[in-house]
Amino acid sequence: MRPAPMLKTVFPFLNWFPLSGDRLRGDLIAGITVALVLVPQSMAYAQLAGLPVVYGLYASFMPVIIASLWGSLPQLHTGPVAMLSLMSAAAVLPLAALGSEDFIVLSVMLALMVGVLRLVLGLLRMGILVNFLSSPVIVGFTNAAALIIGLSQLSKILNVPFPRTDNFVLDLWTVIVQLPQTHLPTLLFALATFVIIIGARRVIPKIPGVLLAVVLLTLLSWWIGFERNQSVPLDAIQDQEARTLAAGFASTARAIDSLGTTTARINQDMRDLISADDADRFAEVALLEADLRVLTREMNQRKLANNERQVALHNLRFEHVLTEDGRDLFYRHGAVPADVEADGHTWRISKVDGDQIKMMGGGAVVGAIPAGLPSFQVPEMRMDFFWTLFPSALVMALIGFMEATSISKAIAAQTRERVDTSKELVGQGLANIVGSFFSSYTVSGSFSRSAVAAKNGAKTGLFAIISAIAVMLVLLFLTPLLYHLPQAVLAVIVMMAVFGLINIRSLVRAWKIERQEALVGLITFIATLAMAPQLANGILLGAGLAIVLFLVRTMQPRTDILGRRPDGSLAGVSTNEVEPLGNRFIVVRFDGSLNFVNASRFEDVLLEARAKNPQARAVLIDGSGINDIDVTGEERLRDVIETFRDNGVELYFSSLKSQVYETLRRGKLFNLLDETHFMRTKRTAIDFMKETFDTGEAPRPAPPAVGPSTPVLG
Numbered sequence: 001m002r003p004a005p006m007l008k009t010v011f012p013f014l015n016w017f018p019l020s021g022d023r024l025r026g027d028l029i030a031g032i033t034v035a036l037v038l039v040p041q042s043m044a045y046a047q048l049a050g051l052p053v054v055y056g057l058y059a060s061f062m063p064v065i066i067a068s069l070w071g072s073l074p075q076l077h078t079g080p081v082a083m084l085s086l087m088s089a090a091a092v093l094p095l096a097a098l099g100s101e102d103f104i105v106l107s108v109m110l111a112l113m114v115g116v117l118r119l120v121l122g123l124l125r126m127g128i129l130v131n132f133l134s135s136p137v138i139v140g141f142t143n144a145a146a147l148i149i150g151l152s153q154l155s156k157i158l159n160v161p162f163p164r165t166d167n168f169v170l171d172l173w174t175v176i177v178q179l180p181q182t183h184l185p186t187l188l189f190a191l192a193t194f195v196i197i198i199g200a201r202r203v204i205p206k207i208p209g210v211l212l213a214v215v216l217l218t219l220l221s222w223w224i225g226f227e228r229n230q231s232v233p234l235d236a237i238q239d240q241e242a243r244t245l246a247a248g249f250a251s252t253a254r255a256i257d258s259l260g261t262t263t264a265r266i267n268q269d270m271r272d273l274i275s276a277d278d279a280d281r282f283a284e285v286a287l288l289e290a291d292l293r294v295l296t297r298e299m300n301q302r303k304l305a306n307n308e309r310q311v312a313l314h315n316l317r318f319e320h321v322l323t324e325d326g327r328d329l330f331y332r333h334g335a336v337p338a339d340v341e342a343d344g345h346t347w348r349i350s351k352v353d354g355d356q357i358k359m360m361g362g363g364a365v366v367g368a369i370p371a372g373l374p375s376f377q378v379p380e381m382r383m384d385f386f387w388t389l390f391p392s393a394l395v396m397a398l399i400g401f402m403e404a405t406s407i408s409k410a411i412a413a414q415t416r417e418r419v420d421t422s423k424e425l426v427g428q429g430l431a432n433i434v435g436s437f438f439s440s441y442t443v444s445g446s447f448s449r450s451a452v453a454a455k456n457g458a459k460t461g462l463f464a465i466i467s468a469i470a471v472m473l474v475l476l477f478l479t480p481l482l483y484h485l486p487q488a489v490l491a492v493i494v495m496m497a498v499f500g501l502i503n504i505r506s507l508v509r510a511w512k513i514e515r516q517e518a519l520v521g522l523i524t525f526i527a528t529l530a531m532a533p534q535l536a537n538g539i540l541l542g543a544g545l546a547i548v549l550f551l552v553r554t555m556q557p558r559t560d561i562l563g564r565r566p567d568g569s570l571a572g573v574s575t576n577e578v579e580p581l582g583n584r585f586i587v588v589r590f591d592g593s594l595n596f597v598n599a600s601r602f603e604d605v606l607l608e609a610r611a612k613n614p615q616a617r618a619v620l621i622d623g624s625g626i627n628d629i630d631v632t633g634e635e636r637l638r639d640v641i642e643t644f645r646d647n648g649v650e651l652y653f654s655s656l657k658s659q660v661y662e663t664l665r666r667g668k669l670f671n672l673l674d675e676t677h678f679m680r681t682k683r684t685a686i687d688f689m690k691e692t693f694d695t696g697e698a699p700r701p702a703p704p705a706v707g708p709s710t711p712v713l714g
Contacts (some may be wrong), residue, residue: 012069012070012071012072012423012427013068013069013070013460013461015460016074016460016461016462022459023459023460024462025457026456026457026458026459026463027457027458027459027460027462027463027466028463028466029456029457030452030453030456030457030458030463030466031453031458031462031463031464031465031466031467031469031470032466032467032470033208033452033453033456034077034449034452034453034456034458034463034464034467035466035467035470035471036208036210036211037208037210037211037448037449037452038060038077038079038449038467038470038471039057039060039211039214039470039471039474040210040211040213040214040485040489040490040493041056041079041080041210041446041448041449041493041497042056042057042059042060042079042080042471043056043057043366043482043485043490044056044490044491044493044494045080045081045082045085045494046059046080046085046441047156047487047490048082048085048086048089048149048152048153048494049080049085049086049088049089049107049441049442050088050089050092050093050098050099050103050107050164051099051103051104051107051441052099052104052369053366053369053482053490054369054370054475054479055104055107055439055440055441056080057369057471057474057475058374058435058438058439058440058475059079059080059435059440059441059443060079060080060467060468060471061373061374061438061440061468061471061472061475062374062431062434062435062437062438062440062468063078063079063431063432063434063435063440063443064077064078064079064431064443064464064465064467064468064471065464065465065468066427066430066431066434066435067427067428067430067431067443067445067464068461068462068463068464068465068468069427069461069465070423070426070427070430070431071423071424071427071428071461072408072420072421072423072424072427073408073424074458074459074460074461074463075450075453075454075458075463076404076408076424076445076450077445077446077449077450077452077453077463077464077467078404078427078428078431078443078444078445078446078464079443079446079449080441080443080446081400081403081443081444081445081446082146082149082494082497082498082501083142083145083146083149083399083403083498083501083535084396084399084400084403084442084443084444085149085441085442086145086148086149086152086533086535087145087392087395087396087399087442087535087536088107088110088111088396088441088442089107089533090392090532090533090534090535090536091110091389091392091393091396091534091536092106092107092110092389093164093533094166094388095385095388095389096260097256097257097260098164102260104439105379105380105382106382106385106389107441107442108379108380108436108439108440108441109379109380109381109382109385109389109436110389110392110393110396110441110442111379111432111435111436111440111441111442111443112379112381112432112433112436113386113389113390113393114393114396114397114400114432114442115428115429115430115431115432115433115434115435115436116429116433117393117394117397117429118397118400118401118425118426118428118429118432119425119426119429119430119433120429121397121401121425121429122422122423122424122425122426122427122428122429123422123426125422126422126425134517134520134521134543134546135506135510135517135521136506136507136510136517136518136520136521136524136546137520137521137524137539137542137543137545137546138402139503139506139507139510139521140507140520140521140522140523140524140525140528140542141399141524141525141528141535141538141539141542142501142502142503143501143502143503143504143507143525144524144525144526144528144529144532144535144538145498145501145528145535146498146499146501146502147502147529148168148528148529148532148533148535149494149498150494150495150498150499151172152168152172153491153492153494153495154172154175154176154491155175156186156364156487156488156490156491157186157187157190157488157491157492157495158175158178158179158181158182158183158186158187159182159183159186159187159363159364159487159488160175160178160181160182160183160311160314161174161175161178161307161310161311161314162174162175163307163308163310163311164533165300165303165304165307166300166533166534167532168529168532168533169529169530169532174307174311178311178314178315181314181315183363185226185362185363186363186364186486186487186488187488189217189220189221189226189363189486189488189489190488190489190491190492192213192217193213193217193488193489193492193493194492194496196209196212196213196216196217197209197210197212197213197492197493197496200212200213208452210493213489213492213493214485214489217485217486217489218481218482218484218485218486218489219484221363221365221484221485221486222483222484225362226362226363226365226484226486227362227363227364227365227367227484228345228360228361228362229350229358229359229360229361229362230320230328230347230358230359230361231356231357231358231359232328232330232356232357232359233355233356233357234246234247234355234356234357236327236328236329236330236357237318237330237349237357238329238330238331238332238335239316239318239330239331239332239335241316242313242316242318242332242349245309245312245313246313246349246352246357248305248309249306249309249310249313249352250352250353250354250355252302252305252306252309253306253352255302256299256302256303256306259295259298259299259302260299262295263292263295263296263299264384266288266291266292266295267292267384267385268384269288270285270288270289270292271383271384273285273288310352313349313352314348314349314350316332316348316349317332317333317346317347317348318330318331318332318333318346318347318348318349318359319331319332319333319336319342319343319345319346319347320342320343320345320347320359320361321336321340321341321342321343322343323340330347330359333346345361345362346361347359347360347361348360348361350364363486363487363488364486364487364488365483365484365485365486365487366482366483366484366485366486366487366490367483368483369479369480369482369483370479371475371476371477371479371480372475372476373472373475373476374438374439374440374475375438375439376437376438377437377439378437379436379437391536391540392534392536395535395536395539395540396442396536399539400428400442400443400444400445401421401424401425401428401444403444403445403447404424404428404444404445405421405424408421408424408445408450424445428443428444428445431443448497449467507521507522507525516549517546517549520542520545520546520549521542523541523542523545524538524539524541524542524545527541527542528542551597554592554593554597554598555597555598555601556598556601557590557591557592557598557601557625558589558591558592558625559588559589559590559591559601559605560572560573560574560575560588560589561573561574561580561586561587561588561609561612561613562580562581562587562588562589562622563576563578563579563580563581564578564579564581565578570587570682572589580613581686581689581690582616582689582690582693582694583615583616583694584615584616584617584618584693584694585616585617585618585619585620585689585690585692585693585694586609586610586613586616586618586619586620587619587620587622587686587689588605588606588609588619588620588621588622589621589622589624589625590602590605590621590622590623590625590626591625592625592626592627593626593627593628593629593630593633594626594628594629594630594633594634594636594637594660595628595629595630595632595633596630596631596632596633599632599633599635599636600636602633602636602637602640603636603639603640606619606621606640606644606651610644610647610649616649616693617648617649617650617693618649618650618651618652618689618692618693619644619649619650619651619652620652620653620654620685620686620689621651621652621653621654622654622655622682623653623654623655623656623657623660624654624655624656624657624682626656626657626660627657627659627660628659628660628663629660629663629664631667634663634664634667634669637664637669638669638672641672641673642672650677651673651677652677652678652679652685652688652689653677653678653679653685654678654679654680654681654682654684654685654686655680655681655682655685656678661678
């Protein structure tokens with residue numbers, strides 16, 4: 001017995017059944033293959049989002065299952081993706097310290113907000129909103145985001161600090177100037193990752209290069225003891241400069257935490273006052289806003305100061321000495337007393353936590369990953385940050401949907417599946433909502449994993465559930481094996497994934513087709529780079545410019561006086577070396593709907609045409625390019641007719657579309673201009689104008705007019 005159509009609409013996964021042996025085999029192979037890519041990718045993207053790697057695994061569990069059950073395209077794989085990971089970090093970073101408990105809470109809250117927005121858009125069938133993002137804007141944003149995402153991993157490849165501020169370009173420059181401080185073993189691990197992935201792609205394409213790199217280099221990291229960390233008290237550092245910097249860092253970090261608590265309290269006080277029915281609340285709110293600006297400025301200055309201290313501390317080199325009484329001491333490189341022996345390794349200060357200093361004598365690894373599945377818990381809603389996060393949530397909802405839609409359509413073109421964008425919005429929305437109850441951050445459709453699934457024979461969404469089960473097994477039993485995975489390996493995985501998204505050809509092609517649109521795409525690209533890490537601002541600016549460009553084009557549609565080429569075809573006088581069609585009449589073409597946006601432009605065009613040809617006694621409007629007319633357009637048309645008639649000039653129309661003609665008839669324009677002024681075809685109208693106005697005789701009656709019930713052909 002087959003499920004009812006309504007039941008399949010509510011539960012689209014019922015379309016998977018009955019499952020044949022071939023389908024099940026294809027989904028099983030695709031699911032296992034995708035899981036081999038998913039595990040290392042999700043860990044890398046979690047770090048990109050500023051979260052511990054385990055949150056990438058959390059985001060690859062429940063959201064994957066929910067999206068596969070309620071999505072539209074069976075081969076679409078949902079989970080952590082690079083662009084939304086970086087956008088999530090950029091949205092939350094100004095509100096909480098990277099990787100802190102508050103940062104995690106806000107990241108999960110953001111996922112819930114994105115999910116609700118997508119779900120609402122899907123239920124209202126508002127997928128059309130993505131059309132406000134023109135192709136050049138999307139390309140410009142994607143190229144900039146790919147560069148930002150990729151370059152943000154550079155510090156992990158070099159193993160140097162990457163201070164995060166509100167200016168990505170300056171942050172990147174801070175990393176570049178630290179090139180002399182590059183940790184060579186870390187760089188070698190990064191190069192090895194690149195070689196293994198590229199080599200596997202060419203030599204053994206059936207084995208995922210990402211998985212091979214993770215397995216081999218994790219084993220190598222464990223074997224050589226790549227990580228060498230040690231936490232010591234501040235007095236173990238035998239260098240006054242280092243102790244002063246570390247103490248200043250710890251003191252400033254405590255001040256930043258205190259300022260963060262104070263600003264959160266002021267925000268809450270402001271909301272309470274705004275909601276209160278108190279006549280004096282506006283003055284109090286204004287005072288609190290002034291205090292908030294001062295505190296925010298001070299907090300940003302302290303963050304910048306600590307960023308400088310962090311870099312300065314990392315640039316210092318130390319040698320480790322174990323004393324006879326078992327104490328660990330660290331001397332500046334070259335300043336070890338002659339009577340003691342160092343261990344021969346170079347150490348750096350990687351972190352200051354209060355009066356504890358974390359010394360690093362090797363490279364950075366993933367470290368301990370909590371074992372076990374994420375527990376069910378209601379996401380904490382920090383309403384004081386809701387409206388701050390809302391613009392980013394909206395942009396992420398649209399960007400993620402655009403990404404998922406483009407992936408779905410690309411795969412559907414190969415599999416000949418039908419994609420319902422609104423259903424996909426619902427599936428993606430539910431995935432983020434349910435995922436937020438299991439500690440997941442924002443997820444979306446992944447192009448790379450979906451392509452792998454389609455290539456390996458995925459037939460239904462069951463393959464995604466199989467990949468999620470594999471992640472579950474990793475969380476339950478395999479997390480200790482990932483301890484020694486170098487951070488540089490994950491950084492290269494992210495870099496190689498996102499740099500493949502860069503598309504210069506599309507902008508070049510756009511420049512050849514329409515330079516104004518290409519310019520908007522270029523501005524979006526530059527603005528996204530300049531405004532990073534606030535990526536949402538870049539695409540909002542691009543979308544705004546695209547809409548403005550559309551309105552400008554609508555306000556100034558293409559118009560011209562028509563002439564005739566030597567071959568007999570009609571052409572615009574201003575763009576071609578042709579003479580107007582007549583001496584005592586003008587033929588004007590207006591390519592655009594006649595509405596409140598461009599009605600004034602329509603009148604100006606006719607007046608300019610009349611001024612250029614003062615001897616004309618008639619104006620023929622070629623209406624084949626007018627698709628519709630609104631009330632403002634009809635009223636302005638009446639004004640033009642009366643103005644021209646007062647000056648002894650008659651207006652005629654040809655080739656009006658049926659809907660325009662009917663609108664004019666309903667508006668009783670024919671009381672002002674009878675139907676003999678409306679002719680069916682351009683040729684008939686031009687012949688009439690020549691015979692009537694260019695002979696010098698009195699105007700004769702027009703040819704048989706088109707009646708109100710006769711459809712007008714453009």
